[in-house]
Every structure is written in C-alpha cells, then in structure tokens.
Amino acid sequence: MATRSEIQTYPPLAERPIKNTIVLFDVDGTLTPARLDASPEILLLLSQLRQKVAIGFVGGSDLPKQQEQLGDPLRVPVTSLFDFCFSENGLTAFKLGQPLPSNSFIKYIGEDNYKDLVKFVLHYIADLDIPIKRGTFVEFRNGMVNVSPIGRNASNEERQEFERFDKERGVRREMVERLRERFGHLGLTFSIGGQISFDVFPTGWDKTYCLKHLEEDAKKDGGIEYTTIHFFGDKTMVGGNDYEIYEDPRTTGHSVKGPEDTIRELKEMFDL
Structure with missing residues (x-):
C-alpha cells in the first residue's frame, strides 16, 4: 500500500x-x-x-x-x-x-593538514578527563569533520549526561579554543552543535x-x-x-x- x-x-x-x-x-x-x-x-x-x-x-x-x-x-x-x-x-x-x-573538505585542507588535525584531536581526547568515553571520536564527512569528546557511539542517555556535564565544565568550548590556536591559520571554523560534538569546516562552509x-x-x-x-x-x-x-x-x-x-x-x- x-x-x-x-x-x-x-x-x-x-x-x-x-x-x-x-x-x-x-x-x-x-x-x-x-x-x-x-x-x-x-x-x-x-x-x-x-x-x-x-x-x-x-x-x-x-x-x-x-x-x-x-x-x-x-x-x-x-x-x-x-x-x-x-x-x-x-x-x-x-x-x-x-x-x-x-x-569536499579533503580537497580544501589537503591530506597532510588533515592528518595533523586528526592526530591532535585524538591525542587531546586521549588525555581528556571525562566520566565516560565510547567510540567514533572523529567522523569524516564530505564537507567537514565532526569531533566528539565522548564519542558518537554513546547512547541517548549517555549523550544527555554528557550534555549536562559539558554545560558545567565547558569541555567542548575549551577544546575548540585549543584547536583554533593550533589550526586557525588553515582558515577553519569550529562550531559547537547538538549534544556531544562540534564541527570543523572551512570558514564560509x-x-x-x-x-x-x-x-x-x-x-x-x-x-x-x-x-x-x-x-x-x-x-x-x-x-x-x-x-x-x-x-x-x-x-x-x-x-x-x-x-x-x-x-x-x-x-x-x-x-x-
């Protein structure tokens, strides 16, 4: 039907x-x-x-x-x-x-710069002291990279708990500030959205x-x-x-x- x-x-x-x-x-x-x-x-x-x-x-x-x-x-x-x-x-x-x-994001930033970005993100998250970590901390998309300190495999309940924790501790905000300092010269924008992650994309995208x-x-x-x-x-x-x-x-x-x-x-x- x-x-x-x-x-x-x-x-x-x-x-x-x-x-x-x-x-x-x-x-x-x-x-x-x-x-x-x-x-x-x-x-x-x-x-x-x-x-x-x-x-x-x-x-x-x-x-x-x-x-x-x-x-x-x-x-x-x-x-x-x-x-x-x-x-x-x-x-x-x-x-x-x-x-x-x-x-495409990868065409814009280039493979070497992309590898440097991912390496920095994964080292940062590895040293990050937060209550739980799950999986898929970096998700490559056609037009951007999505970064999640807790990991995109978190359950809905875990997402909500992290959102509350993040509002108190500013985990994503501080991480974005560090990334701006390190990679700002590449013409990237770092934008916090949703409950658990932030996006990285060329400025204007x-x-x-x-x-x-x-x-x-x-x-x-x-x-x-x-x-x-x-x-x-x-x-x-x-x-x-x-x-x-x-x-x-x-x-x-x-x-x-x-x-x-x-x-x-x-x-x-x-x-x-």
Whole structure:
C-alpha cells in the first residue's frame, strides 16, 4: 500500500501560493529531538506547508542520518519530502530529488593538514578527563569533520549526561579554543552543535553555504529568486552551528527550543 507521502503531490515551485519564499530548517533540535526520529505531527505539518511554500532542510550531518530521522519514519527517500535538501550544510545538496554540485573538505585542507588535525584531536581526547568515553571520536564527512569528546557511539542517555556535564565544565568550548590556536591559520571554523560534538569546516562552509545553491539556482532557466528565506534553528547563539545563517542578512531567523516550538510557529505564521 502506498504511504501518504508517496501519493502526495505539490504545486510546481513557481506556482506555490506564497511566492518567492522558502522555509529552511535545521534538523536536530528543530524538526526532531536530538538524533531521534521526526514525529508524525511535524511530518504532516511539513507536507501541509509544502503546499503553500518551498521548503528545505539544512543539516550538518550527512544524508544517511537525515534519511534515518526524516525519511525512514515514512519509509520514503528524505529527498522526496523537501524541495531542497542540504546535507553537511549544503556540501551535498538536492533539488526536487536531483543532486546539485558538491564540494569536499579533503580537497580544501589537503591530506597532510588533515592528518595533523586528526592526530591532535585524538591525542587531546586521549588525555581528556571525562566520566565516560565510547567510540567514533572523529567522523569524516564530505564537507567537514565532526569531533566528539565522548564519542558518537554513546547512547541517548549517555549523550544527555554528557550534555549536562559539558554545560558545567565547558569541555567542548575549551577544546575548540585549543584547536583554533593550533589550526586557525588553515582558515577553519569550529562550531559547537547538538549534544556531544562540534564541527570543523572551512570558514564560509557553515550553514550559509546552502544559500549559494539558492542563488545559483535562481540564475538557471525556470529558477526562482527567493526574496524571503525563513530559517528555523535551535543552536542560534554565538558559537552554535545555526548562528551564521540565523544572523545572515539574507534570512529571517527563527530561534526555537525544540520541535514543539517549530510546530507552534509554523501554524501561526502560515495558518496551518
């Protein structure tokens, strides 16, 4: 039997009732609880919103993680649920299910510098005195490196415990300061996000990178110039991985505390 999303159709982008407007969403903490699945309520709301306006997500994680959180609950490709999909801040991108040009962290930084960075990170974490350590402390992605002092294999309960510990001790903040001192000359940005990790990427490759895709798409035949770009995110404070796009003059930023906030604001803004 076909699911609701498989039989759902949407007006062409140029014919959406709210013209020249797109709504972009962070994933963790905005559309979903951290690292958990999206709820049926918010997936239904996104489908209703897409009838009126273009929508997209922009997440720091790679596409398989966004598929797990957003697409798997409906058993459909996540690229079918949004008009634009910007994984790894847009380094991997799709429009209407079709891939857009990509870029690579390793091409930018070079293999030798990358090895120096990883060596420094692993030595630092080895000497770090924190209650528990699990596994996958460095995760290489297409557009960035994700670093987790506790390790990305931590359970949800362990993630929550570390988040509380980190708020008191500033483990990630101090580690980022050390990395800026050591590798700042490489033109890298260090951005704390989520519960247990931070991202390392070339300066300018934060979430504002995805806006380049929208600008380039507007120049193509049939492309749309989005004069209004709403962005919803939860890590909008200085140092958070939503800060740059939230504060960008090209966007209208909305800071939320979780999916419930997002649902409430969308209903009020778009009469859903």
